[in-house]
Amino acid sequence: MGNGDIKLNNRDRAVLMKTPFMHGLTGNSLVKMLSAMSVETVSARDLIVREGQRAEAFYCVLNGYVRLYRLSRDGRDADIRISAPGDTFGECMLYADRKYPFFAQAAETCTLVRFDLQTVKDLAEEDPGISRAVMTTLSRHLISTMDCVANDRLFTAPQRVANYILSRCPVDGGPAAIRLPFQKSLLAGMLGLAPEALSRAFSSLRKTGVTVRGRIIQVVDVQALREI
Incomplete structure (x- = not known):
């Protein structure tokens, strides 16, 4: 799917550090999170995760766009979200069912940061700074989802x-x-x-x-x- 040996350039690092998930981390908390991640490139149209697949990671988009969607039984698709640079997706799986509830597909060639779910969950349980970062990100996504529902209806x-x-x-x-x-x-x-x-x-x-x-x-x- 991608190359996991890519290193962060200055621009990509700046995008990563501005995300709600990483922005408030300092010192040892930041070092721990950086050690839990890898960077990879994904080609246009490649699937990053599949609905029903065992969840092992969540992702941050550094460049490019990622389409999250679901499929009906008869093959019709419905977009859930378009993740842009600086967005994360899949972190809801930290404390949820262990199977992804969506497909994630690269809309174009993308650079992604991959965070190991179990590693981040373990770090959050022992480090209050990382725990707050996780809660901040999940809260922002909940509010964003509420805004989307309201916009669709209003x-x-x-x-x-x-x-x-x-x-x-x-x-x-x-x-x-x-x-x-x-x-x-x-x-x-x-x-x-x-x-x-x-x-x-x-x-x-x-x-x-x-x-x-x-x-x-x-x-x-x-x-x-x-x-x-």
């Missing part, structure tokens, strides 16, 4: 797309342009939409001056987009 598809665009606009008013960091199919999954629903949402936003060319999204008036 906002229409065009509003979800508009909110995503607005969160990345460099200005509060006037014209703006943003570039999607990934394919539109990943954006659809991130927003809980089918690709067809995403296309319809973009079409409905044209009346507010939103145009899409490839990965470039142009907005005529950011303030007008806020008012939909």
Whole structure:
């Protein structure tokens, strides 16, 4: 699947150290966590974990994007989350059933940090700093999940797309342009939409001056987009 002998460069180390899981660790706690990890590269489309597979590790994305999803019995898939650089996934398995409840697939070539679950669990039981780091990460994921559920129920598809665009606009008013960091199919999954629903949402936003060319999204008036 990947190469586990990769070393952290300065950029990747900076991404890792800014994660909620690692940010508050110092001294011996930090040394212990660094000893529990390895770094590997994963090629685009490769599966990192499979649903039902015995859970042995959780991961931090250093670069690239990882798609978490489930499959129905008839083969239909549903995205759970798109993990971006600085995101972790799979740490819920520290204190849960020992089988992954999702598939994780590299959307493009990725660099990942792999943490051994049992090692981290043992460290958390003996080190209060690591225990707090685990609880902080799990709490953030719970809040994020609640936000996703609320957004799905409170906002229409065009509003979800508009909110995503607005969160990345460099200005509060006037014209703006943003570039999607990934394919539109990943954006659809991130927003809980089918690709067809995403296309319809973009079409409905044209009346507010939103145009899409490839990965470039142009907005005529950011303030007008806020008012939909």
